Amino acid sequence: MPGIPTEELESHLTARAFCLTSAVWFALATTVGMMAAGYLIAPDFMANIGFLQFGRIRPIHVNLVLFGFVTPGLLGAAHYYIPKLMRTPLYSQKLGLATVILWNITLVTGVIALSAGHTQAREYAELIWPVDVMVVAVFALVFVNMILTIRNRREPILYVSVWYACAAVVMTGTTYFIGNVVWRPDTGALTGIPDAILLWFYGHNIFGLLLTPLALGVAYYVIPKVTRNPLYSHSLSLLGFWGLLVVYTHIGTHHLLQVPVPTWLKVIAIVDSIAMVIPVMVFLINIWYTARDRLGEIHGDIAGKFVFTGTILYFFVSIQGSMMALPQVQRITHFNNWVVGHAHVGVLGFAGMIALGGLYYILPRITGKPLYSRFLADLQYWLVLIGVSGFTVVLTIVGLIQGNAWLNGETVYRVLPEIHPYYVLRVSIGFLIAAGAYVGLYNVVRTLFFNGETERP
Ligand code: HEM
Ligand code: HEM
Known part of the structure; x- marks a missing residue:
């Protein structure tokens, strides 16, 4: 972009490296997701290739979307x-770059270990001990760089996005350590019910204390910038921040309503899952009021479009999530594809869309050049949006079929032929998302490395 001083452009090395990391792993993670979805329609597909078994590539897919695509974005x-x-440069670009390199080494090590069958076999905490230590280390490094930048600030006011980013990094470093039981390298687990409680305290906080605050931080920055409206209310933004911390931190037991954990813990999890409506609506009212009368600006800006759509899907996934915490609803929705549908709307539709919005917002500003192609970015937007909407419809229908069959005492194998066509549909829709990821990767690489000064249509 003309007018940005060269030294400032050079000072965005870390942000560039995170963008590239996110775009590359998005493409790889969706490719692995396609393989996993392929297994569900043809279980013998590649069945004799040990390192590509469903049980190995499922956690690879999930860890890559979480730690490879969305978080780095x-x-x-x-x-x-x-x-x-903060009106000050990042404390250290060298430290930032080293962090991104270590981040990628961690991901590669994790993928190799999981595909070789080395797993701790706890959902969202599959990575083995050495990789766990590396994950905690990279979060610590990110935090050091952030906090030292804030220490050097020339701006006394800490805007809410800064609160969210710092909180996400500190709390994830801590809950990752606790949830992965890092002090027990041999198993990475406690035993029995306490282990399940600890695991889901952490597992839930991957969404509640990592993806959500990071995504809200980006939305709070991008929407006022794109609409050129000041934030509707700073007080509401702080209410939403503290509301999130108070309510979201301890509701992981809503994943364990079918498990003999203490009843008081289940009651707290259910009540506060419903109470989540408060911080969610406080955020949404604040952002949507900021954007009021400026939908034209949002539509005209690709970053605004991604982020705003992410906020709408946040509304959807949160209302759905609060409902799913009710035991009466979970009788149908637990243990089946309804939850997988919810997972894709949350992680891709909400956090992933906002990550892509953040990426498209900063790309021209960190390269000093226009985006390589606005057309390709729009194409990616529609591929991902149609893909995630299609996933939601298909997986919700499959979930309802499975849930009702379960409730009626039907055996699992009798339901499989009925859901087969939906699984085929899921793979077809998955192609759109994967295509979107590759289109995005191409656009990011062209913008970062080979872009001229003129914007393509
Ligand atoms: C008010 C907000 C939310 C509430 C109350 C909520 C509630 C729930 C509940 C009750 C479950 C467990 C369902 C079951 O196992 O039967 C669940 C699963 C899940 N949620 Fe949410 N959710 C919320 C928002 C989100 C968001 C924003 C994301 C993503 C960023 C997300 C990602 C997930 C994922 C990935 C799972 C699947 C976990 C698994 O593998 O079992 N949720 N959620
Ligand atoms: C090509 C597109 C994709 C396909 C075909 C796909 C497919 C799958 C499959 C087959 C599973 C395992 C479900 C099961 O065990 O029944 C899964 C899980 C999951 N995927 Fe994807 N996926 C895709 C893209 C994504 C993206 C882009 C994200 C996030 C940004 C994502 C997030 C997740 C999560 C969080 C889970 C765990 C769900 C749970 O445990 O409930 N997926 N996906």
């Missing part, structure tokens, strides 16, 4: 907006 934006908001 959102952190890339944070490494841009924190220095901007």
Whole structure:
């Protein structure tokens, strides 16, 4: 972009590296997701290739979307907006770059270990001990860079995005350590019910204390910028922040309503899952009021479009989530594809869309050039949006079929032929998302490395 001083452009190395990381792993993670979905329609597909078994590639897919695509995308934006908001350069670009390199080494090590069958076999905490230590280390490094940047600030006011980014990084470093039982390297687990409680305290907080605050931080930055409206209310933004911390931190037991955990813990989890409506609506009212009368600006800006759509899907996934915490609803929705549908709307539709929005917001600003192709970015937007909407419809229908069959005492194998066509549909829709990821990767690489000054249509 003309007018941005060269030294400032050079100072965005970390943000660039996070963008590239996110785009590359998005493409790889969806490819692995397609393989996993392929197994569900043809279980013998590649069945004799040990390292590509369903049980190995499922956790690879999930860890890659969480730690490869969404988190680095959102952190890339944070490494841009924190220095901007603090009116000071990032504390150390070298440290930032080293962190991104270590982040990628961690991911590669994790993938190799999982595909070789080395797993701790706890959902969202599959990674083995050495990789766990590396994950905690990279979060610690990100935090050091952030907090030292904030210490050097020339702006006394800490805008809410900075709160969210710092909280996400500190709390994830801590809950990751606790949830992965890092002090027990041999198993990475406690025993029995306490282990399940600890695991889901952590597992839930991957969404509640990592993806959600990082995504809200980006939305709070991008929407006022794109609409050129000031944030509707700073008081509401703080209410939403503290509301999230108070309510979201301890509701992981809603994943265990069918398990003999203490009843008081289940009651707290259910009540506060419903109470989540408060911080969610406080955030949404604040953002949507900020964007009021400016939908034209949002539509005209690709970053605004991604982020705003992410906020709408946040509304959807949160209302759905609060309902899913009710035991009466879970009788139908637990243990089946309804939850997988919810997972894709949350992680891709909400957090992933906002990560892509953040990425498209910063790309021209960290390269000093226009985006390589606005057309390709729009194409990616529609591929991902149609893909995630299609996933939601298909997986919700499959979930309802499975849930009702379960309730009626039907055996699992009798239901399989009935859901087969939906699984075929899921793979077909998955192609759209995977295509979107590759289109995005191409656009990001062209913008970062080979872009001329002129914007393509
Ligand atoms: C008010 C907000 C939310 C509430 C109350 C909520 C509630 C729930 C509940 C009760 C479950 C467990 C369902 C079951 O096992 O039967 C669940 C699963 C899940 N949620 Fe949410 N959710 C919320 C928002 C989100 C968001 C924003 C994301 C993503 C960023 C998300 C991602 C997930 C994922 C990935 C799972 C699947 C976990 C698994 O593998 O079992 N949720 N949620
Ligand atoms: C090509 C597109 C994709 C396909 C075909 C796909 C397919 C799958 C499959 C087959 C599973 C395992 C479900 C099961 O065990 O029954 C899964 C799980 C999951 N996927 Fe994807 N996926 C895709 C893209 C994504 C993206 C882009 C994200 C997030 C950004 C994502 C997030 C997740 C999560 C969080 C789970 C765990 C769900 C749970 O445990 O409930 N997926 N996906």
